[in-house]
Amino acid sequence: xxxxxxxxxxxxxxxxxxxxxxxxxxxxxxxxxxxxxxxxxxxxxxxxxxxxxxxxxxxxxxxxxxxxxxxxxxxxxxxxxxxxxxxxxxxxxxxxxxxxxxxxxxxxxxxxxxxxxxxxxxxxxxxxx
Amino acid sequence: xxxxxxxxxxxxxxxxxxxxxxxxxxxxxxxxxxxxxxxxxxxxxxxxxxxxxxxxxxxxxxxxxxxxxxxxxxxxxxxxxxxxxxxxxxxxxxxxxxxxxxxxxxxxxxxxxxxxxxxxxxxxxxxxxxxxxx
Numbered sequence: 001x002x003x004x005x006x007x008x009x010x011x012x013x014x015x016x017x018x019x020x021x022x023x024x025x026x027x028x029x030x031x032x033x034x035x036x037x038x039x040x041x042x043x044x045x046x047x048x049x050x051x052x053x054x055x056x057x058x059x060x061x062x063x064x065x066x067x068x069x070x071x072x073x074x075x076x077x078x079x080x081x082x083x084x085x086x087x088x089x090x091x092x093x094x095x096x097x098x099x100x101x102x103x104x105x106x107x108x109x110x111x112x113x114x115x116x117x118x119x120x121x122x123x124x125x126x127x128x129x
Numbered sequence: 130x131x132x133x134x135x136x137x138x139x140x141x142x143x144x145x146x147x148x149x150x151x152x153x154x155x156x157x158x159x160x161x162x163x164x165x166x167x168x169x170x171x172x173x174x175x176x177x178x179x180x181x182x183x184x185x186x187x188x189x190x191x192x193x194x195x196x197x198x199x200x201x202x203x204x205x206x207x208x209x210x211x212x213x214x215x216x217x218x219x220x221x222x223x224x225x226x227x228x229x230x231x232x233x234x235x236x237x238x239x240x241x242x243x244x245x246x247x248x249x250x251x252x253x254x255x256x257x258x259x260x261x262x263x
Contacts, residue, residue, distance in 0.1 A: 029223060032216075032219045032220075032223070033220070033223065035216070036216040036219070036220055036241075036245075039212060039213065039216060039245075039248060040248070042209070042212075042252065043248045043251055043252050046205075046209075046251075046252045046255040046256060047251055047252070047255045049189070049192050049193070049196070049255065049259055050254070050255035050256075050258040050259050052189075053189040056189045056192065057189065060186075064186070079174065079178070083170075083171065083174050086167055086170075086171075087171065089167075090164065090167060090168065093164055121178060121182065124182060125182055125185055128182060128183075128185055129185045129186050
């Protein structure tokens with residue numbers, strides 16, 4: 001593996017047995033990257049609103065379309081996942097719950113809360129809409 | 130190993146040791162700011178989600194009225210500013226971890242920072258423009 005410096009790299013992912021905690025770590029990065037890309041939609045929405053009624057209607061039209069809703073659904077999950085797992089990371093940064101049972105418990109709590117909150121928000125959202 | 134305890138020489142001045150900033154001159158600053166902004170983003174994200182639900186399918190006039198409220202405008206500006214700061218700082222770490230060719234890493238970090246701050250400026254300007262009534 002070339003890393004530019006010729007220094008050795010740590011073993012790669014395929015060396016390790018798959019674990020749920022591993023997935024939560026990978027998903028944190030993946031959702032972070034997805035949310036960064038998603039800020040383009042946020043920017044479009046705000047800039048369109050500032051540009052006037054027509055631009056705003058175009059943006060709202062896209063968001064309300066099937067493709068727009070699909071992106072928004074994924075975006076909602078990514079947001080809640082990154083929020084929940086981010087709180088988990090902050091708890092670790094405070095020096096708490098660093099043992100294996102708590103790491104696994106936290107991982108399940110993050111999975112359940114992010115899926116639960118995503119569904120809750122969409123059910124409430126679709127009722128309100 | 131070159132740095133076995135018996136031949137380890139400390140070439141750093143006591144002041145450098147006390148400051149603990151290391152060769153990059155930043156020490157834990159990047160890490161600390163990332164946590165600080167993460168904490169700020171918890172209430173901001175919850176506000177954003179609730180506010181968006183409350184304005185789902187809002188027409189133009191409703192949206193403008195929402196952004197004209199000083200509280201909403203300030204919260205939106207804070208959300209946008211913290212979000213883009215967090216995004217560029219997170220993406221920097223991702224690039225540092227996965228891009229091992231120096232010029233590619235630097236180019237990616239510079240690009241993501243410029244784009245994030247430009248988008249943040251566009252968002253904040255948009256909120257202010259609506260808020261001050263254009």
